[in-house]
Amino acid sequence: MRIPCPYCGARDAHEFAYLGDATVTRPDPAAPDALDTFSAYVYERANPEGPHDEFWYHAAGCRRWLKVTRNTRTHEILAVAFARAEETTP
Amino acid sequence: MADMLADIAPTALLPDGHYGAPSEGVRARLLPGGSAASLVARRGAAAALAARFAEAGLVLPAGPKAAAAAGVTLVGTGPGRWLAFADDVGVLPGRILPLAQGLAAVTDQSDASLMFEVSGPRVRPALAKGVMVDLDPSAFGAGDAATTTVSHVNLTFWQVADTPAEAPAFVFAVPRSFAPAFLRWLAASAAEFGFALSGAGRG
Numbered sequence: 001m002r003i004p005c006p007y008c009g010a011r012d013a014h015e016f017a018y019l020g021d022a023t024v025t026r027p028d029p030a031a032p033d034a035l036d037t038f039s040a041y042v043y044e045r046a047n048p049e050g051p052h053d054e055f056w057y058h059a060a061g062c063r064r065w066l067k068v069t070r071n072t073r074t075h076e077i078l079a080v081a082f083a084r085a086e087e088t089t090p
Numbered sequence: 091m092a093d094m095l096a097d098i099a100p101t102a103l104l105p106d107g108h109y110g111a112p113s114e115g116v117r118a119r120l121l122p123g124g125s126a127a128s129l130v131a132r133r134g135a136a137a138a139l140a141a142r143f144a145e146a147g148l149v150l151p152a153g154p155k156a157a158a159a160a161g162v163t164l165v166g167t168g169p170g171r172w173l174a175f176a177d178d179v180g181v182l183p184g185r186i187l188p189l190a191q192g193l194a195a196v197t198d199q200s201d202a203s204l205m206f207e208v209s210g211p212r213v214r215p216a217l218a219k220g221v222m223v224d225l226d227p228s229a230f231g232a233g234d235a236a237t238t239t240v241s242h243v244n245l246t247f248w249q250v251a252d253t254p255a256e257a258p259a260f261v262f263a264v265p266r267s268f269a270p271a272f273l274r275w276l277a278a279s280a281a282e283f284g285f286a287l288s289g290a291g292r293g
């Protein structure tokens with residue numbers, strides 16, 4: 001599997017570290033239900049079949065976090081962008 | 091090819107000499123030590139930094155490229171990140187610091203890497219045994235750079251700007267303590283084409 005890094009170009013998957021699900025959002029720690037929402041945020045994961053948004057870190061290249069849309073059935077990469085919204089290519 | 095290196099300590103650089111086939115398909119030269127620095131732009135400051143460098147006659151490339159000007163080679167390693175190399179020993183941070191003032195963090199990297207210039211008529215097929223980046227001239231040309239892993243060693247390399255597609259020269263900036271392993275990989279990979287090493291003295 002190769003991931004087309006927006007900075008480095010297409011690179012072998014083993015240059016990257018996989019963090020996981022990019023669809024979860026950190027809950028408000030001050031909310032009254034924080035214990036339950038944090039438990040779900042940290043531990044509960046769907047196991048989707050098909051396109052999935054996930055974070056990959058280009059550890060051996062540009063050292064940037066990427067948000068990658070990957071088809072979990074075929075490993076086809078459908079979209080890649082820097083995880084940090086304001087980051088652009090230069 | 092393992093026999094060729096059997097009597098050389100794996101912790102030391104290979105000594106100068108000829109390895110493998112009698113031809114000279116691949117040449118590597120350890121470049122004399124100069125100075126180096128890393129440069130990381132503050133958030134949102136990359137464009138202003140590039141403008142300031144341009145005023146000083148230096149080129150901060152946008153993207154993974156190497157640009158040589160006024161005795162300094164600047165190599166893009168990530169968004170807003172560069173490595174700077176100069177032949178002059180110890181003077182680079184002094185040249186870069188004033189330009190980076192308020193816009194970027196500069197860290198002295200002199201002595202962090204050993205620089206190998208690798209060339210020769212069979213340089214691409216030799217490098218293809220460990221470089222996962224496509225080095226075909228249609229994909230990687232003069233001035234292109236990559237930060238990647240080669241034979242388990244994380245490094246930055248580029249094709250020297252004024253070298254043509256038919257006779258390319260590449261410079262590999264190899265973390266110093268990994269340089270013996272890198273050189274053993276290069277010698278083993280280039281041996282079938284004949285490999286000449288210089289600049290490393292007795293290793």
Ligand SMILES: [Zn+2]
Binds near residue numbers: 007058063
């Ligand atoms: Zn990258």
